Amino acid sequence: MSSSYNNTVHINEARRVAIFGGTHGNEMSGVTLVSLWMKNSTEIQRKRVETKPFITNPKAVEKCTRYVDTDLNRAFTPENLSTPGGGHLPYEVQRAQDINRMFGPKGSPDAYDVIFDLHNTTSNMGCTLILESSNDYFNLQMMNYIKKAIAPASCLVLLNEHPLLKYSTSRSVAKHPVGLEVGPQPQGVLRSNIFEAMRVILKHALDFIELFNEGMEFSPCTVEVFRVLERIDYPRDANGNIIAMVHPTLQDCDWEPLNPGDPMFQTFDGKTIHYQGSCTVYPTFINEAAYYEKQQAFVTTRRETLVASSIRKA
Numbered sequence: 001m002s003s004s005y006n007n008t009v010h011i012n013e014a015r016r017v018a019i020f021g022g023t024h025g026n027e028m029s030g031v032t033l034v035s036l037w038m039k040n041s042t043e044i045q046r047k048r049v050e051t052k053p054f055i056t057n058p059k060a061v062e063k064c065t066r067y068v069d070t071d072l073n074r075a076f077t078p079e080n081l082s083t084p085g086g087g088h089l090p091y092e093v094q095r096a097q098d099i100n101r102m103f104g105p106k107g108s109p110d111a112y113d114v115i116f117d118l119h120n121t122t123s124n125m126g127c128t129l130i131l132e133s134s135n136d137y138f139n140l141q142m143m144n145y146i147k148k149a150i151a152p153a154s155c156l157v158l159l160n161e162h163p164l165l166k167y168s169t170s171r172s173v174a175k176h177p178v179g180l181e182v183g184p185q186p187q188g189v190l191r192s193n194i195f196e197a198m199r200v201i202l203k204h205a206l207d208f209i210e211l212f213n214e215g216m217e218f219s220p221c222t223v224e225v226f227r228v229l230e231r232i233d234y235p236r237d238a239n240g241n242i243i244a245m246v247h248p249t250l251q252d253c254d255w256e257p258l259n260p261g262d263p264m265f266q267t268f269d270g271k272t273i274h275y276q277g278s279c280t281v282y283p284t285f286i287n288e289a290a291y292y293e294k295q296q297a298f299v300t301t302r303r304e305t306l307v308a309s310s311i312r313k314a
């Protein structure tokens with residue numbers, strides 16, 4: 001990235017793009033779309049983009065489970081990617097190393113330009129794009145483009161650059177990592193509305209990259225994002241067992257304001273537990289099935305407006 005006198009940021013052409021499905025083998029929209037595109041890629045082809053659809057965790061897809069040994073979407077740590085051990089390592093660690101060789105190496109000039117990683121959530125989040133950095137102008141301009149293209153439908157942007165809660169995703173191998181999370185959809189289930197919503201987002205995302213590669217200049221813009229603040233666990237007893245559920249007035253209310261004092265959990269004996277924070281937050285990933293094992297009932301976020309400079313191909 002370099003800045004010229006008129007503040008347009010010049011960014012390398014995004015020629016190599018991958019679309020990952022099956023990072024979690026029971027999130028069926030991505031598994032199904034990517035499998036379809038591996039058989040016939042007409043829909044994802046663009047003149048100036050080489051798009052590679054890829055199933056990242058085939059063993060988990062086969063078993064229709066989130067993962068086999070360990071969560072692939074947490075496995076792309078520098079330690080994992082550099083550990084020798086070959087066939088003795090957990091399956092997903094081996095897979096992370098393979099993916100890093102094919103699409104990375106992570107952090108190097110040889111890495112893929114863009115990776116879209118397709119996920120589903122059991123939470124009522126609608127279409128959510130997930131970013132890992134607030135200063136990637138290419139991705140911010142892409143978010144702005146997609147939001148305008150799908151209007152009056154909407155998609156929100158979740159920004160996870162929290163020092164402790166950020167994790168080492170499959171897409172993090174790319175220069176411009178983009179997560180796409182669409183819900184609500186149960187694990188192992190396909191719903192046509194969710195499938196189509198995901199497909200439309202991908203179409204606009206690829207159109208944006210094509211226009212960028214053709215040399216179009218994108219004017220400065222602002223993007224509303226929801227920044228990850230805090231992980232909230234379920235209330236538990238001394239043995240670590242869950243003693244309450246997401247409160248009925250919070251369930252399915254992803255992205256809606258949660259104010260200090262608002263109901264948050266309901267214990268099995270009917271007591272309400274209230275949110276004790278000091279300011280209004282926007283909860284999301286509310287009651288995500290995969291997060292029980294991660295001790296997370298939901299995450300809180302705060303609304304922010306990010307600014308992206310004008311960009312153009314270098």
Ligand SMILES: CC(=O)N[C@@H](CC(=O)O)C(=O)O
Pocket residue numbers: 024073119120121122130169179181288290
């Ligand atoms: C429900 C789910 O799997 N969500 C993804 C979110 C992401 O891709 O950042 C995950 O936890 O890996």
Ligand SMILES: [Zn+2]
Pocket residue numbers: 023024027118119120
């Ligand atoms: Zn997932």
